[in-house]
Structures are given as C-alpha cells and as structure tokens.
Amino acid sequence: xxxxxxxxxxxxxxxxxxxxxxxxxxxxxxxxxxxxxxxxxxxxxxxxxxxxxxxxxxxxxxxxxxxxxx
Amino acid sequence: xxxxxxxxxxxxxxxxxxxxxxxxxxxxxxxxxxxxxxxxxxxxxxxxxxxxxxxxxxxxxxxxxxxxxxxxxxxxxxxxxxxxxxxxxxxxxxxxxxxxxxxxxxxxxxxxxxxxxxxxxxxxxxxxxxxxxxxxxxxxxxxxxxxxxxxxxxxxxxxxxxxxxxxxxxxxxxxxxxxxxxxxxxxxxxxxxxxxxxxxxxxxxxxxxxxxxxxxxxxxxxxxxxxxxxxxxxxxxxxxxxxxxxxxxxxxxxxxxxxxxxxxxxxxxxxxxxxxxxxxxxxxxxxxxxxxxxxxxxxxxxxxxxxxxxxxxxxxxxxxxxxxxxxxxxxxxxxxxxxxxxxxxxxxxxxxxxxxxxxxxxxxxxxxxxxxxxxxxxxxxxxx
Numbered sequence: 001x002x003x004x005x006x007x008x009x010x011x012x013x014x015x016x017x018x019x020x021x022x023x024x025x026x027x028x029x030x031x032x033x034x035x036x037x038x039x040x041x042x043x044x045x046x047x048x049x050x051x052x053x054x055x056x057x058x059x060x061x062x063x064x065x066x067x068x069x070x
Numbered sequence: 071x072x073x074x075x076x077x078x079x080x081x082x083x084x085x086x087x088x089x090x091x092x093x094x095x096x097x098x099x100x101x102x103x104x105x106x107x108x109x110x111x112x113x114x115x116x117x118x119x120x121x122x123x124x125x126x127x128x129x130x131x132x133x134x135x136x137x138x139x140x141x142x143x144x145x146x147x148x149x150x151x152x153x154x155x156x157x158x159x160x161x162x163x164x165x166x167x168x169x170x171x172x173x174x175x176x177x178x179x180x181x182x183x184x185x186x187x188x189x190x191x192x193x194x195x196x197x198x199x200x201x202x203x204x205x206x207x208x209x210x211x212x213x214x215x216x217x218x219x220x221x222x223x224x225x226x227x228x229x230x231x232x233x234x235x236x237x238x239x240x241x242x243x244x245x246x247x248x249x250x251x252x253x254x255x256x257x258x259x260x261x262x263x264x265x266x267x268x269x270x271x272x273x274x275x276x277x278x279x280x281x282x283x284x285x286x287x288x289x290x291x292x293x294x295x296x297x298x299x300x301x302x303x304x305x306x307x308x309x310x311x312x313x314x315x316x317x318x319x320x321x322x323x324x325x326x327x328x329x330x331x332x333x334x335x336x337x338x339x340x341x342x343x344x345x346x347x348x349x350x351x352x353x354x355x356x357x358x359x360x361x362x363x364x365x366x367x368x369x370x371x372x373x374x375x376x377x378x379x380x381x382x383x384x385x386x387x388x389x390x391x392x393x394x395x396x397x398x399x400x401x402x403x404x405x406x407x408x409x410x411x412x413x414x415x416x417x418x419x420x421x422x423x424x425x426x427x428x429x430x431x432x433x434x435x436x437x438x439x440x441x442x443x444x445x446x447x448x449x450x451x452x453x454x
C-alpha cells in the first residue's frame with residue numbers, strides 16, 4: 001500500500017462520513033477508505049472530461065465558424 | 071457545464087495521421103466486410119462518440135445484458151443493441167482475434183478488431199426490443215433481413231462516409247456541439263429529436279422546453295425511414311424557415327443526426343436521450359408516441375420507461391401533446407386548458423400532409439405559413 005499522509009476535515013463532515021461508512025454494510029472499512037474512494041472517483045471523472053486537446057478545440061472552432069454556427 | 075458523456079468519456083476512434091495512412095495500407099491486405107450505408111453510418115457514429123461509451127459493435131455479454139436488462143454488462147444504461155451481422159458462408163478465413171476491414175462502396179472505412187463471433191436469436195431480439203413479433207412492424211422487418219452471426223469488437227475509423235452536400239453543413243459531431251454549447255455559455259440544453267416537418271405542436275413543446283433551459287438543440291434524424299415519411303431535405307428546409315422567422319437565433323442550434331429509425335418506441339426513446347447526452351444535452355424532450363409507429367405502443371409509454379433509469383444522466387422533459395384552443399386563443403395542452411373539445415383544434419399530421427399534398431397552406435393554428443411555403447417548394451415530399 002502507498003504511504004499515507006494526514007489531512008484535516010471538519011468534525012461535522014467526519015461524523016457524517018462515519019455514519020455513511022457504518023451504513024455501507026461493510027463496503028468501506030473506515031472513514032479513510034471511504035474518503036480515498038470518493039476522491040479517486042472524483043479525480044477519475046475530472047480527467048475523463050478532457051476529450052480533446054487545445055489544438056483540436058481550435059480546429060473545431062474553425063469548422064464551426066466556417067459553417068456559420070459561431 | 072454541458073452534460074458529461076454517457077459512461078464518463080467521449081469516445082474518439084477516428085484515426086489521425088500518420089497512423090491513418092499506415093492503417094489504410096494494412097486495411098487493403100485484410101479480409102473485407104462490405105457494409106450498407108446504415109451500418110457504415112453506425113461505424114462513423116461510434117468513432118465520433120455518438121454512441122459513447124461504446125467503442126465498437128457489441129460482444130455477446132453486452133448484447134445479452136442490453137436485451138434482457140437494458141444495461142451494458144458494467145450496468146451503464148443502454149437500451150438498443152448495436153450489432154454487426156455477418157453471413158456465416160462469408161466468414162471463412164476469419165476468426166476471433168483477427169483484424170478485418172469494414173468497407174463501404176469498395177473503400178476501407180474502418181478496421182474492426184474481432185473480439186467475438188456469436189449467434190443470435192432474432193425472435194428473442196424482436197420480442198425484447200419491440201415487444202411484439204408482428205412481421206408488419208417496420209423495425210422487425212429490418213431485423214429479420216439481417217444475417218445469422220454477429221461480430222463484436224472495437225473499431226477504428228479510417229475514412230468518412232460520403233454525405234450529400236445538402237446535409238454536410240448540418241453534420242456536427244458530439245465533440246463539436248460540446249465546444250459550441252460551451253462557447254455559447256449554455257449550461258442547460260434541451261435536445262429535440264425529430265423525423266417530421268415542424269407544426270405548431272412541435273413549436274409549442276420546443277418553446278415550452280426552451281423556457282426552462284439556455285439552449286435548444288434541434289436534431290433531425292437523417293437516414294433510412296419508411297415509405298411515406300417526410301424526405302430529409304424537406305424537414306431541414308422547413309426547420310430553417312421556422313427558426314428564421316420564429317426562434318431566437320442565439321438560443322437555437324439545428325444539426326443532423328445520421329442514423330436509421332428503428333421504430334422501437336420506448337426503448338428507442340431512451341437511446342435517443344443517451345445520444346443527445348453525448349452531444350452535450352442536459353435535457354431531452356419526450357413528446358407523444360416517441361419513436362413509435364402505428365399503434366404498437368401507447369402514446370405515453372415512452373414516458374414510463376424513463377422511471378427505470380434514475381442514473382441516466384440526462385433529464386427527460388415530458389411535454390404533453392399540444393392543440394389550439396379557440397377559447398384560450400392559443401396553443402395549450404390537456405393539463406392547462408379547461409375548455410371542451412368543441413373549442414379545440416387538434417393538430418393532425420395526416421391532415422397537414424393531405425393539405426400539403428394538394429398544394430394548400432394549412433391554417434395557421436396547425437402550421438406556420440412560412441414553413442408550409444418552404445415545404446411546398448419541393449416536388450418530392452415523401453420517402454418512396
């Protein structure tokens with residue numbers, strides 16, 4: 001397993017996550033595992049957003065202008 | 071922000087230089103499978119992400135999950151199988167693991183990596199997809215003509231499918247509409263699917279939707295339809311006239327979707343919504359008898375099916391059929407009009423069609439005169 005580091009979250013958020021973990025039916029071992037899972041999913045989604053490069057985007061804009069859409 | 075692509079990632083399987091030239095060379099040496107126009111267009115759509123997250127034709131696991139559960143094997147909602155059929159007599163020399171060339175009109179269109187070759191049960195297919203085995207259903211007639219084996223695997227596009235110059239300027243891909251919507255600053259976009267010329271009922275539901283979103287994406291379906299349907303050129307000209315005279319230009323985009331109609335009613339309604347999600351739409355308009363034909367489906371069956379997909383990622387907008395009420399003095403629907411039937415002018419597509427055929431302009435309660443005039447400029451109005 002990778003080396004772990006400590007991060008700080010509010011007590012209130014911690015309690016809410018803890019409740020989720022307890023209700024997850026064993027899906028998550030503890031709060032840390034839950035938060036790690038959620039953040040990984042979020043980052044994965046963010047990375048999936050970039051579907052074209054800057055150059056491709058400019059090429060698209062040129063075509064859209066030529067067609068009269070922009 | 072526009073809607074995330076279905077499955078989280080917009081597929082791009084269009085090969086670029088120098089890889090494309092190398093693959094084209096290889097394609098000439100590979101076993102060739104010839105495609106008809108509709109299947110070639112499906113290949114192009116896959117490559118440009120119209121059917122994201124699909125990267126090719128379905129393997130058996132996905133095919134069966136879609137058939138039985140309306141989901142891909144990874145649980146992503148998906149209602150219409152995307153399959154490639156093959157004649158068993160013509161598959162000598164090819165097997166799973168091979169690359170083959172998908173050709174259109176004799177030229178390499180794409181390379182398909184064969185992951186799986188499998189049999190399918192057409193009767194089971196039509197029962198699950200269409201809810202009937204009636205051979206008179208036009209979608210079923212299409213299926214029963216298909217060949218006995220299915221071939222699944224990812225594709226890579228090498229060339230474009232030729233398109234009529236009349237339609238070329240309307241052909242936008244999901245990557246393009248996404249950039250366009252972002253540039254326009256639209257955050258909420260309602261998609262509208264159509265295979266008809268616009269009458270007042272269509273205008274009503276489109277504008278009802280536009281009231282709540284930033285932009286309207288009118289996306290007529292261009293491709294094989296049944297005899298008697300409006301010709302594609304006529305639909306586009308009719309929409310050009312409607313938008314020119316009656317729609318806010320900066321809140322409307324008109325672009326085509328090349329694909330065939332399957333006439334699968336509710337299942338196809340979800341399929342149409344997924345496609346528009348890939349184009350960047352956050353909302354999708356579902357009217358009366360969406361993708362239906364004759365009386366195979368109830369008028370609002372397509373509304374019910376969406377309840378099974380809380381995780382679809384695009385919001386369906388259920389808008390009731392509109393009519394003109396002489397008491398209300400405007401376009402209304404059942405929910406908002408308290409008046410009797412005697413005051414209501416129902417919008418009949420058949421009546422509009424008959425009037426247009428005779429060269430007459432329908433009353434303005436049914437169709438905008440500018441739209442009717444644009445339609446009447448054509449000699450050939452309907453698919454033969």
